[in-house]
Amino acid sequence: MPAIGDPAPTFTLPDAAGAMHEPGGAPATVVVFTCNHCPYALAWHERIVAVARDYAGRGVPVLAINSNDSERYPRDSLQAMRARVEQGEFEGVPYLRDESQDVARAYGAKTTPDVFVLDAGGLLRYRGAPDADYEDPTQNAAFLRAALDAVLDGHDPDPSQTPPVGCSIKWKA
Amino acid sequence: MAEAGLDPNAVVLREVHTDSDAQREHFVGSPTIRIDGVDIQPPNGEPFGLTCRVYHRRDGRISPTPDPADVRESLATAQTKSTERN
Numbered sequence: 001m002p003a004i005g006d007p008a009p010t011f012t013l014p015d016a017a018g019a020m021h022e023p024g025g026a027p028a029t030v031v032v033f034t035c036n037h038c039p040y041a042l043a044w045h046e047r048i049v050a051v052a053r054d055y056a057g058r059g060v061p062v063l064a065i066n067s068n069d070s071e072r073y074p075r076d077s078l079q080a081m082r083a084r085v086e087q088g089e090f091e092g093v094p095y096l097r098d099e100s101q102d103v104a105r106a107y108g109a110k111t112t113p114d115v116f117v118l119d120a121g122g123l124l125r126y127r128g129a130p131d132a133d134y135e136d137p138t139q140n141a142a143f144l145r146a147a148l149d150a151v152l153d154g155h156d157p158d159p160s161q162t163p164p165v166g167c168s169i170k171w172k173a
Numbered sequence: 174m175a176e177a178g179l180d181p182n183a184v185v186l187r188e189v190h191t192d193s194d195a196q197r198e199h200f201v202g203s204p205t206i207r208i209d210g211v212d213i214q215p216p217n218g219e220p221f222g223l224t225c226r227v228y229h230r231r232d233g234r235i236s237p238t239p240d241p242a243d244v245r246e247s248l249a250t251a252q253t254k255s256t257e258r259n
Contacts, residue, residue, distance in 0.1 A: 037224060037225070037227065038224075038225050038227075039225055039226065039227040039228065039235055039236055039237035040225070040237060042227060042235040043234065043235045043236060043237075072192065072222065073222065073224060074220065075220075134236075134237075135234065135236060137234070167224070167225040167237075170224075
């Protein structure tokens with residue numbers, strides 16, 4: 001699991017339509033572990049999509065990754081992911097399938113959501129929750145936005161870490 | 174419970190540890206709140222299993238817990254039914 005300032009794990013994962021994606025080649029990259037059925041992930045979802053929309057002009061990709069065990073949790077199946085994408089719920093956000101769970105393990109992801117911000121060099125600069133309160137949409141992913149603003153401006157995010165809040169990642173037995 | 178004039182100690186907390194327990198208990202996720210055995214938000218085809226449950230607050234927000242107003246309403250309904258039975 002990388003610490004703040006360490007190189008973030010690289011990966012190549014397919015999105016819900018089969019196209020491959022990897023982080024990098026951007027001034028900052030957001031990697032967020034999420035899923036289909038967790039109320040915390042769903043409560044924060046629109047705020048994360050809004051970040052993707054608002055920072056697209058600054059070249060920041062947001063990659064959403066579903067690592068949950070879809071055998072025990074069928075609502076996290078690739079088919080269910082595809083359905084959400086086709087309904088327009090992931091506008092501007094590739095929704096990636098981490099079938100082996102290797103990427104979640106490499107990042108030390110614990111919850112859905114669990115947010116990571118990488119800088120242009122691929123170093124981990126922020127990890128944690130999108131903002132302080134899943135119940136309050138006006139928080140507007142403030143932690144994530146502040147971290148992106150700092151990285152894009154060449155500063156250290158403050159805070160650089162917050163406790164991730166959400167449902168546990170559903171690991172395979 | 175206290176607001177409704179009931180003993181808060183009457184709340185029974187039960188942990189569901191395994192998938193087989195979830196199947197047996199018809200448990201669709203945490204938290205599930207049953208009053209006199211009746212789920213305050215009856216599942217709508219949700220699969221049984223160890224997972225988090227999605228609730229909708231009355232203002233439409235998604236939440237991991239039910240709207241407190243829904244809990245109060247369910248409690249009041251259960252009290253009325255209990256009174257009618259007795």
